[in-house]
Amino acid sequence: MSRMSACCYIVIVILIFIFCVQCSSLYVDSQISKIDRRNLSDPPPCPSLNVSALRLITFDLFGALMLTRSSLQSHIAELLPSLSSSDVERFTDTWLEAYVSYFGKSFPRSQTRQPFLWVIHSSLLQILESFKLSTIVPEDGSTFKSLIKAWSNLQPRPGTVEVLSKLSQKYQLGLLSNGDKDTLQTALRVFPSSVNISSIFSSDYPINCFKTCSAMYAQVLEAVHGDKTQVFHVAGSAYDTHGARTFGIFSGAIDSSAKHTSPPPCFAFDDIRQLISFFNV
Ligand SMILES: *[C@@H]1O[C@H](CO)[C@@H](O)[C@H](O)[C@H]1NC(C)=O
Ligand SMILES: *[C@@H]1O[C@H](CO)[C@@H](O)[C@H](O)[C@H]1NC(C)=O
Numbered sequence: 223m224s225r226m227s228a229c230c231y232i233v234i235v236i237l238i239f240i241f242c243v244q245c246s247s248l249y250v251d252s253q254i255s256k257i258d259r260r261n262l263s264d265p266p267p268c269p270s271l272n273v274s275a276l277r278l279i280t281f282d283l284f285g286a287l288m289l290t291r292s293s294l295q296s297h298i299a300e301l302l303p304s305l306s307s308s309d310v311e312r313f314t315d316t317w318l319e320a321y322v323s324y325f326g327k328s329f330p331r332s333q334t335r336q337p338f339l340w341v342i343h344s345s346l347l348q349i350l351e352s353f354k355l356s357t358i359v360p361e362d363g364s365t366f367k368s369l370i371k372a373w374s375n376l377q378p379r380p381g382t383v384e385v386l387s388k389l390s391q392k393y394q395l396g397l398l399s400n401g402d403k404d405t406l407q408t409a410l411r412v413f414p415s416s417v418n419i420s421s422i423f424s425s426d427y428p429i430n431c432f433k434t435c436s437a438m439y440a441q442v443l444e445a446v447h448g449d450k451t452q453v454f455h456v457a458g459s460a461y462d463t464h465g466a467r468t469f470g471i472f473s474g475a476i477d478s479s480a481k482h483t484s485p486p487p488c489f490a491f492d493d494i495r496q497l498i499s500f501f502n503v
């Protein structure tokens with residue numbers, strides 16, 4: 223081999239080497255940017271979830287399944303025709319806020335054994351007084367009773383019947399709600415018989431607390447003999463799904479703002495119809 227061609231050979235080897243280093247660093251760069259976009263600080267939510275292994279799916283009632291605010295508004299407008307439409311909104315929102323203010327609270331047994339009814343009853347008395355309606359709507363009258371019953375007569379979110387009918391064929395379904403048993407049972411009458419929600423987990427005694435107290439989630443886990451792989455809670459808010467995830471069961475929310483909670487929910491959807499593909503039904 224001449225000295226000239228040996229030199230050429232060495233130059234070519236060096237060029238190939240440089241080329242390879244460039245290529246591999248380009249490859250590494252592209253992988254890093256892929257990881258960046260996926261955001262390494264967010265672990266994949268619920269990696270151990272196997273939807274085929276689930277037996278029981280529970281749903282929040284007021285947040286996940288029902289159009290609670292608009293349904294209450296229309297009942298209040300009908301029952302209290304003297305209220306203007308802006309007063310109906312204010313009445314509804316004050317009542318909902320009163321209910322929400324008890325989230326996470328425990329109730330002494332001496333106070334009540336049906337915390338939900340106690341909360342909506344006592345807050346309704348105060349709201350009627352603030353609207354100067356206490357004499358027109360006495361506590362023992364039929365209008366007062368009908369207002370309380372409004373909470374068990376709610377319209378479902380669009381798509382709910384279809385989703386629950388499909389899930390009913392594959393899973394045992396339940397409600398996990400701060401409501402009392404009677405209100406929850408009555409609320410289910412709005413659904414056709416294709417919707418089979420057979421388990422009711424309420425806040426009634428001996429639970430006597432509102433989510434996110436652990437006793438609420440614990441009763442669901444007990445129903446599957448403590449096997450966390452068999453149960454999933456569909457929450458209606460970031461607050462509820464955070465409670466379930468912190469307790470240690472699988473949960474997702476029909477509330478896209480739940481995306482940012484930690485531990486992360488298994489999903490944070492806007493539309494209940496997205497459950498059909500999530501649960502493969
Ligand atoms: C990635 O995670 C960080 C920290 O949690 C967060 O502030 C940021 O918004 C996330 N970026 C994306 C694109 O999700
Ligand atoms: C998921 O659960 C089903 C039913 O229990 C089981 O047959 C399957 O092997 C599980 N899949 C994985 C990946 O564990």
Ligand SMILES: *[C@@H]1O[C@H](CO)[C@@H](O)[C@H](O)[C@H]1NC(C)=O
Pocket residue numbers: 393394395418419420
């Ligand atoms: C409803 O579901 C429960 C539990 O999954 C089941 O035992 C019951 O037979 C079902 N009822 C109907 C009418 O399908």
